Amino acid sequence: MTTVSAAVTVSASGLTLRYGATRALDDVSLRLGRGVTGLLGPNGAGKTTLLRVLATSVPAASGAFTVLGHDPASAHGRQEVRRALGYLPQTPGFHPDFTPFEFVDYVAILKELTDRAARHREVRRVLDEVGLAEVRGKRIKKLSGGMRQRVALAAALVGDPGFLVLDEPTVGLDPEQRMRFRELIAQAGEGRTVLLSTHQTEDVAMLCHRVLVMAGGRVRFDGTPAELAARAAGRVWRSTARDPGAKAGWRTGTGGYRNVGDPPEGADLLEPTLEDGYLLTLDGDRGDRGDRGDRGDHGDRAEATA
């Protein structure tokens, strides 16, 4: 868990963006401080749209936000926000013939580091930071998926940005790579504001001092991971067979069932986890919207029984 500062560095109010009839962002307001904030939500929740708006890639139809005191409503303010920004998009693209050094150097030039010697120093620093110093001269197309993701993180970190936006950086990584990447994100969160979009509740549990849950373009929860888990207090129980009264239930490794919802009288209650709180938060949203979306990381094994 990273060091947390109470000072607000990123502030947004009333962000709204429609794509046709779909509200990708619906009156989103938030205030972020230093440290890593997790952004959880199913596909189509509006996470990536929110990150793109905060990264100044697409403008919101209404609402406003500031990053480190800069308002991107004006061209000058937008440029200042971009100077303070490190962005790792959901599917970072690379010029495959570039080496990690050349690619990060290219991004450093886009970040206005034109002095060759100073830029090369900075590129070496970030490549060292993400552990790619040894392969800096190898073609990116010959690197593993985990290494490519670290190249993208190095590109986001170049220029020492104050606001880091990471869109599902751990997707597609094996467990070992994921752990290595979490270490890097935790390190990057020291002294910076990091907004981390993820499907992995484990990412949030291990890295974040705060978590936002989005669904249907709105922020459904804003608090600490412990508070999100506490939402499920007294609402998680064990049974030998699937409980038809549960909102969600799944068979565990020990053969019993773990149920989330409103427990029957005398149920064998379990300690709630972050994931339980997340599922219940989403379930409330599905109840509001009347549809059934993806269940995030555990969509493959959770069974809706309500």
Next chain:
Amino acid sequence: MTWHVAEDELRAYARGELAPPLLWSADTHLTGCAVCRARLAEVWDPGALDAAWERLDAELDAPRPGPFERLLVRCGVADHTARLLAATPVLRRSWLTAVALLLVLSVLTAHGVHSDTFFLAVAPLLPLAGVALSYGPALDPTYEMTVVAPVHGFRLLMIRTVAVLAAVLGLSGLATLALPGYGLGALGWLLPALALTAAGLALTPRLGPVVAPSAVGGGWVVLLLAARVHQGGGAGALVPFTAAGQAVAAAVAALAAALLFAARDRFDQSHQTRQTHQSFRSAA
């Protein structure tokens, strides 16, 4: 020794800022003059020495750039601009080879049918396509990172546009030399090329990076077919390649360039809205 290096020159030498021929003179003099070497030691800044070593270290440690970048730097392009151009998708060998092959085919056709018309019709489409493919989410894999970078999107677009135009117009110019007919008529593709490219760019903020150049290219083909029909299959240049047509092309190029400049801030944000919309709908 009848002279010594002046104080300000000695300080500049110590900072590594003395330029030739004074540098050569100071170098030679310092080799044989103990007095000036002693004075140099007094004005020498140890911090500057460390910085110089650090610069040298950074240079030696940086991987050698590719042949295309080295060529650009040799031609006087700044190293950071050369790297930006090396990342331009259509400046790859495969694209330039395809352009060259198409031009060769057009020239051979011109020789076969004893008419430049096919070449004149195709050549303006090449820079339009090249510029359209040099930016935007379709072909630039780093588009999403590029669009949120502090470097203004329009500036990057112009750097790439100039480079693509220089490459494609250069190749087309060389191909012109191989056409059966010489004279100004053989250059009839140039102004339409500039007009189509500028129009494609000017319409991009409104129509998007795919529809805008496609519409402009399609319009050019329709115009040529209409001119052909109007001409009734007779000999002579089609209207777009006459003096009047060239004047219109020049006017369109100027107007489109002005509109493009007026819309320059629109290149500062993503053109991905439509794509995002589609992916959002499919994911939701």
